[in-house]
Amino acid sequence: MNRIHLAVDAMGGDFAPKVIIEGVINSLRKANLEYQNDLSVTLVGDEAKILSYLEKHSDIRKQIKIHHTDQAIPMDAKPKDAIIKFPKASMIEAAKLVANKEADALISAGNTGALVLSSAQQIPRIKGVHRTALAAVYPTKNELKRRDRFSLILDVGANVFVESEHLVHFALMGAAYAKEIKNIELPTVALLNMGAESNKGGERYTNAYEILSSLPDLNFIGNIEGNDLMRGVADVVVTEGFIGNIAIKTMEGAAETVMGLGKYAFKKNFIWKMGLIFLSSGIKGLKRITDYQEYGGAPILGLERLVLKCHGKSTSLAIENALTLTIKAVRDDLTGNMQRAISAFENEFTRPEFDKVPGY
């Protein structure tokens, strides 16, 4: 296989650069068994700090380059201001390496909004794609007994509202990504809507539904509603940024609240309290099931190269998982597959009868 080279933002995340560098080292050690050292990583950030964490790892040192910059975007900075104030920030420099084809993909646990903006500014979009999408992975109760209990939802905030055509692109890109990370040939794809019927949600949604239904290579299962999200009836849930953002944050908030309410109710009574003690390891298990941050990160899709956003609180294991996933995606030419899916759609479906679709 070809050499794979990743750009990693060493300064992004609450525990950077320590956990980032540990994660990179662990993933390289593990991947070397499979890829025979054809992997390398550029760590972008403060060289002195990075070097201090590399001291004990001479075995892996030759696979790691350092691209020095002393700027980094704070986790809580306002994205638009931050990318102007820190033009040489580690994530921007890393995005430039990818844009210049010095790296195949970008991984960052930094400020999400700033990463979306930096990536969109630096890295060209896939031909035919007008909007990038930020995806998120969330846990489900997996009613249909799929291989894993996670689903992908996109867009969750790279855009506000979009047109029908963009929803279709999100479906194609999401399906390509799910196929890659879930190892399934035809992931199920659904449109998040305010009702299950095909005529729901206004013109943008009925148009998107019509186009999605007509695509032979897409396993489109129709509209799903908010209460279907965590049932896990679809591998890929397509929506627009404003709504996806509300949906994913509402799921987070509701899950936390219900677990919190449970604790509150249980504290009020001695017998319940005993029950809670018996259950404490069960509750930890439950927390693990719902801790979707361990799933390796959320991709920004629509760019010529993959950008993977890890959670700000990522541990070294989360970073390691993110690199493992990214290496596999680069090896399998994920972005090339997306490009081909988008091209096939654009070539086949830009026909007169689709002139009515807003955005065409």
Place this chain on the structure above:
Amino acid sequence: MNRIHLAVDAMGGDFAPKVIIEGVINSLRKANLEYQNDLSVTLVGDEAKILSYLEKHSDIRKQIKIHHTDQAIPMDAKPKDAIIKFPKASMIEAAKLVANKEADALISAGNTGALVLSSAQQIPRIKGVHRTALAAVYPTKNELKRRDRFSLILDVGANVFVESEHLVHFALMGAAYAKEIKNIELPTVALLNMGAESNKGGERYTNAYEILSSLPDLNFIGNIEGNDLMRGVADVVVTEGFIGNIAIKTMEGAAETVMGLGKYAFKKNFIWKMGLIFLSSGIKGLKRITDYQEYGGAPILGLERLVLKCHGKSTSLAIENALTLTIKAVRDDLTGNMQRAISAFENEFTRPEFDKVPGY
């Protein structure tokens, strides 16, 4: 006080007409103590069936009229088709009584979409209001220790997407409703958005934010995000139908899933199982806390008379609560208060600088 007369759809709901009539009888008995028999109800539906449930209640019989119709809209019918197929359906006849000022308010546990359409077709809108809104009441963990742990969210599906002006109207109507049902002078009002900052969500949302911030009689606390919904930081959450529908259903689905996951995890282990047995009454308590259907129903706002939608699975107690709430709202002239709030806004704020707001 003036006489109050309510129209009740006797045939709407999964357990109609039995629980509907029981609820009406119980609420009248209770309310008579306070209102000295100045209350009456018209039950709309199949006269023979209704009479069979009234037999034993001669004490209350003179306060109950029956408006016969043999049509009723099935719970699972498609709303648009149903109101054409059943032009004399019980909920439509009940809405006509309200429109003709033969009744002060309408209560139905029937098909939600059909009730929204029937009400909007029959009952005039409040002057200045262009869009009615369907509200929902949901449980929160009440971080701020408000008087109750419930919040109101609107619109949850009467419209798809709306303009800034409509969001402002929803805020004014929601505040008037929350003031009435929560007995608080200045309910807190928030805009559901994809970020907390005032510049989030695109032009429709930034315009709505600007107007809401400028209203002296509204306790507007700014934007909230999906994960704030169940924290209960606002008494009234303003959004548009598509998004409110996704939000409320996602909360339902997530709450169910987390409770379900808990049970699943707990079943796997004997010690956990024992814990679960100890906890069984605690879990029932938890279920009650999250069972927001007991909160009397969800109003359709923006019409000259109040329409209250009860859950399809309403018990007689839920119907009784809905009538009690409606009687209070009629007594306190809730729709008049809404009318005055909307008029005040329209008179003060239709100024040149608001020409930029879409919808103006």
